[in-house]
Amino acid sequence: MSSLALAVATVFLLLFAVGVRRDRRRFGNAVLLGLAVTFVGLGLLAGIEDAPPGVAETVMLGGLLVVGLGPIVLAGLLCANGVKMVRKEGRSPGNLLSLLAGLGMVVVMGLAVAAVLTRSPVLGTIVGTTLLVLGYVSFLFLCFVGYAFLYGRLRLRRDAAYVVVLGSGLIGGRRVSPLLASRLDRGREVYEKLAARKRRDGTAPLLITSGGQGPDETLPESHAMADYLVARGFPPDALVREDRSRTTEENLLFSKELMERDRPGSACVIVTNNFHAFRAAILARRAGVDGQVVGSPTAAYFWPSATMREFVAVFLQYKRVNLGICLTLVLLGVAAGAKL
Template sequence: MIAFVVATVFLLLFGVGVLRDRRRFGNAVYLGLAVTFLGIGLLAGIEDAPPGVAETVMVLLLLVVALGPLVLAGLLCANGVKMVRKEGRRPANLLSLLAGLGILGVMGLAASAVVTRSVVLALIVGTTLLVLGYVSFLFACFVGYAFLYGRMRVRRDADFVVVLGSGLIGGSRVSPLLASRLDRGRQVYELLAARRGPDRPAPVLVTSGGQGPDERLPESHAMADYLVERGFPADAVVREDRSRTTEENLLFSRELMERDRPGSACVVVTNNFHAFRAALMARRAGVDGQVVGSPTAAYFWPSATIREFVAVFLQYKVVNLGICLTLIALGVVAGLAR
């Protein structure tokens, strides 16, 4: 019963957090805690379930605990190999492969501790599992809330649609990834334009991206050209061509919006795996904007999602690293106490 009460409290905190600002990582944590305590409450009450149900649930849980990490590691390794084949061996493309190998490494270490009955290995494994448990919980919160955030309705009061840039192919051509953002940005623009009354000016689409060292023109110019060549009205596009990072995309686009229509809201468009982190960054940059995502190839998701989570984890590094160090200290103390 207590678990259900705690779950309700965290669910209420989640609801209040969403109403205050959807773009808060705390919302993800509240939701994760609510689901966790709800699960604990359900497990605690399983003894009252009809005959056979409790046994079935326990068997399924044991299978998940025993086989889940192995299956997950295999899927991550397979995805990592596919990423390397399709996207090259850049460090960012190796994340799912490294995660899969890491899980297998921890499982191997745990097996060695059991076989050798080594106290030192057991201490290392126990401490590692404590830290991994915390990180895994945050990762699950991140993925779950990012999924929900990506399915929220597009706001109706926006005057601007800001499409975030990414690298150009050959230094001048829009990549499929960027084309996906631009096509989604156009859809959002047309949706906002259709909702406006005759007394309100048409929305404006901002292409945001500067010129990288290996590019022959600013990304924003190539993005605007892509849209105009496909029939988008040229006078509805504003080019922000100074930014080099997502933070600068948001800050410099905010300057343009404040200059033309002070106090206006916007919808920011990026790829779906990047949407929630971009929303967190928009909040920090003072941009009054919702972030929506465009489709991305399925094989790209695992590595991209891990990369986004790592960036968010390090964004709150003082708290997260502090908790990880505390867990390590607790693991060491518990091991020495034995």
């Protein structure tokens, strides 16, 4: 059993390597890596009976602690983070995600306890079906987080003619926010690294500030972004303003138009916050942009809700497959419950 699981893991690792070589920006790479790690874990567990005395017992005890206490600790941490997020960032739906996730875990654990105590087949079916769906979604989430971590540590490409900094909302409709300032500072750092290298055609890179004007803003985000950089000594003649976009997809598409107009076929480095980097890479691939995405630092408390928001967006990009699988799991759970 152990050798079979490890053989399956090897197959998934090979498929993962092929996928990364073809295009590092595919979500399928994350799933293949997750499957490989899962089967490695199963192989190690299957072979634990051959481990030295005491190892198996220690692993079993550790597993029981993780299964028993892990969800409780995680729910508490998510709720605490959610409260902090609301205090610092406001009560927008995106900022409530970690709090809602923590409360959702508490509800599911409460239903599980109630199902055991009451021995209710209906509650048992509801809990079992919910756990099936949560197991699938959690697996994809871990795949997303793990691969996003790896993607964010790729080497900076050398052939980029452009640096594209993606915009976000302005404070008071005209001032760059700390989140956006982090992107701009990182974009400048990337630009300076590229400018220090000699391109084959002898041209210097250009930096595109990308962002249109929202209904509550007094000027386009790209203009405020450019002003921020120029005020800090960035050369104005190295700046290009893309001021029509309203979404990340439009950031990429309209920036691509500017790049193709002035330097056809050029590659770029796209800069956003680190929690947003992998989804931006997926969107860049879909938009046909030849671009690597790098991330700028983000406050630790912002990570859980922001990462969940990014995952939900990616999950819904593949909604036919994902919702189809979730529906299948619900039907399987209901069918299994009906036989009990």
